[in-house]
Amino acid sequence: MSIIFKRKSVRKFRDEKVPEELIENLLKAGMQAPSSCNAQPWEFIVVSKREDKDAISKMHKFAKPAAEASHLIITLGNLNEAKVIGMIEQDLGACNENILLQATHEGLGAVWLGFHPIEDRTLKLKKYLEIPDYCIPFSVICVGWPDSEGEVKLRYDESKVHFDRY
Numbered sequence: 001m002s003i004i005f006k007r008k009s010v011r012k013f014r015d016e017k018v019p020e021e022l023i024e025n026l027l028k029a030g031m032q033a034p035s036s037c038n039a040q041p042w043e044f045i046v047v048s049k050r051e052d053k054d055a056i057s058k059m060h061k062f063a064k065p066a067a068e069a070s071h072l073i074i075t076l077g078n079l080n081e082a083k084v085i086g087m088i089e090q091d092l093g094a095c096n097e098n099i100l101l102q103a104t105h106e107g108l109g110a111v112w113l114g115f116h117p118i119e120d121r122t123l124k125l126k127k128y129l130e131i132p133d134y135c136i137p138f139s140v141i142c143v144g145w146p147d148s149e150g151e152v153k154l155r156y157d158e159s160k161v162h163f164d165r166y
């Protein structure tokens, strides 16, 4: 089974720092993603200070895992770099998934916290991290050493697959 079938969201982390070179591997994986017209319209903010992680964990009710993570990777979509603006969410989605898969490969735990397109969330993140208007605060990915092992449930459902016509 490929790494795809081992990935799951991890929301509980051990109190242990992730080495910077592993964080760099996650960023390399993110930047290796496919993107419309190969525009690569992503940028990243890496956050590791306790007070910043605490503040981000309070930005919405599903953001609590941010407090215990070793690092947060904030993924941004740069509107000045995108060639097809309407595709920027897809570009960033591919980038995010690559980061999650690389984290699984490294034995790390990670969870994607949704921010874009919920304005109340993105405005808080923009203000706090001083993100310029030409960047969409797309998501926060929490990264750390997983605190527990969990089962991955396989989801293949043949009723969702159509051949030749719907």
Ligand SMILES: Cc1cc2nc3c(=O)[nH]c(=O)nc-3n(C[C@H](O)[C@H](O)[C@H](O)COP(=O)(O)O)c2cc1C
Pocket: 007, 008, 009, 010, 011, 062, 063, 065, 111, 112, 113, 114, 115
């Ligand atoms: C766009 C998006 C937004 C998400 N937002 C959150 C979030 O705010 N908080 C959270 O704990 N998990 C969040 N998740 C993780 C999902 O809850 C998780 O992927 C889903 O329950 C399936 O579980 P799995 O990742 O373990 O397969 C998000 C995932 C996606 C793709």
